[in-house]
Amino acid sequence: MDARALAALAANPGCHRRALLDAAGVDKRAVAERLGAPAPFGRSQFAFARGHSFESGVTAEGGAALIRLLCRQTGEEQPEPGSVRVPELTAAGPAARAGRTALELRAAAAAGGWSLLDHPMLSLPVAGAAVHLEPDALAVHPDGSVTVVEIKSFPILDGSADAAKVGAAARQAAVYALALEDLAEVREGALLVCPEDFSNSPTAAPLDLRKQCAATRRQLARLTRIEEIAELVPAGAGFAPSRSEGELAEAVASVPAAYAPECLSTCELAFHCRSKARAAGAVEALGRSVRGELGGLRTVEEVLKAARSEQEPADDPAAAALRRAARLRDAALAEAACR
Ligand code: SF4
Incomplete structure (x- = not known):
């Protein structure tokens, strides 16, 4: 699971199907294709490469550009060139990387000055299992507090950006902030870094995480333990896309879903779940507010x-x-x- 999946899950905590498939690392896109309901979802290879190149530029040269953008937002004094610590975070496996990140966060707070943790690893217990998460970057301020940094490839045009994309970025940043809570003093505002207008130069905007953190914490606490959901799956069933369409459909149907129109923008199985919800005449397919009424x-x-x-x-x-x-x-x- 990554923060994007967790944020989507927190937005629909009643969906056992997504919780189980994500926890098991099932390729939902491949499953949807096998079931004959592929969703046009996710980024193209071109967009992925463009995003990767933008992110590399932002964190290059010891993250100087990134810390400069952060200081502009907070009003803090910019560090001397070359003075930002960028600790090495490599280790074997996600658990070891998470341990290394925790050590480096403590060392950065003790050292004072600025530090930038580039692609650290965090751990968050979700529904009884540890989930490892990889934020784009964490900036440690001279006072030891930490800002979550989200680097995105969608543009900020004339000072504003697509509200849905900004909301999704804030939900992801909130997941990282929750995972950091036991390790450091986390700032309430994250830093969103995006291309400015149609150029490739970075600009930044603050993301207020207070409401998102409270909502995400509440929703994640409601998730049923994965073991309890797994018990619903009949013995011998599986979610490998190589299985026959019938077997796969049966396995997917054995785990209850909670379809809502919002799934169309957050989950690869949306078309499949929507057609099942419509076929069953479920009022959920009409939207959560209609369902509530x-x-x-x-x-x-x-x-x-x-x-x-x-x-x-x-x-x-x-x-x-x-x-x-x-x-x-x-x-x-x-x-x-x-x-
Ligand atoms: S599309 Fe289906 S599996 Fe995905 S979150 Fe919605 S109900 Fe759950």
């Missing part, structure tokens, strides 16, 4: 039955509102027909 009515069939019911519902405000709406609709249609 409908109270105990779970399917479109139940909704239509309630709307057309001859009897006044005893104590169901959703059913009463549906009957009223149906009557108003009928009256409006009758009036239009008479004109």
Whole structure:
């Protein structure tokens, strides 16, 4: 799992399907393709290469450009050229890298001055399992506090950027901030670094993490333990895309999903889950707010039955509102027909 997956999971904590497939490292895109419902999702190779080259430029030369952008945001004095510490973080395996990152964070705080941790590794317990996360960078300030740095390849045009992309970046940064909580004093604002206008030169904007951290912490705490979800999968079932379409569909169907239209922008299985939700007439497919308004009515069939019911519902405000709406609709249609 990466921070992007965790942030998406935190936005839909009721989806056991995504929780299990992500925890097992299943290639959801390949599964969706095998099930005949590929989603046009993710970045193209070109966009990936462009993003990688931009990020390398930002952290080059000891991260001088990045620390300069951060100082401009915070008003701190810029360090002397060449004085930013950039510790070596390589180690064998994610757990060892996370341990090395923790050591270097402590050493950086003790040393004073600026330090830049380029692609460190953090660990966050999620639903009973340790998840390793790799932020783009962490900047350690002279006072020992830490700023999470998110480097993205979408542009900031005339000082503003795509709100949905900025929101996704803030959710990812919040996941890193939560993973850092036990290791360092984390600043409430992250630094978003993007290309300026249509150039390749970097510019930065602050990301306020307070609300995102609180929401993400709450949602991650609601995730069911992965072992409990795994018990739902029948013995012998599996999620390898090499399995037959029927076997794969059966395995996927054995784990409950919580489809919502938001899945279309966050999950590779969205088209598959949407078609299943529609086929089942699930009101979730209409959106979370509609689902909330409908109270105990779970399917479109139940909704239509309630709307057309001859009897006044005893104590169901959703059913009463549906009957009223149906009557108003009928009256409006009758009036239009008479004109
Ligand atoms: S698309 Fe399906 S698997 Fe993905 S989050 Fe939505 S309901 Fe869960």
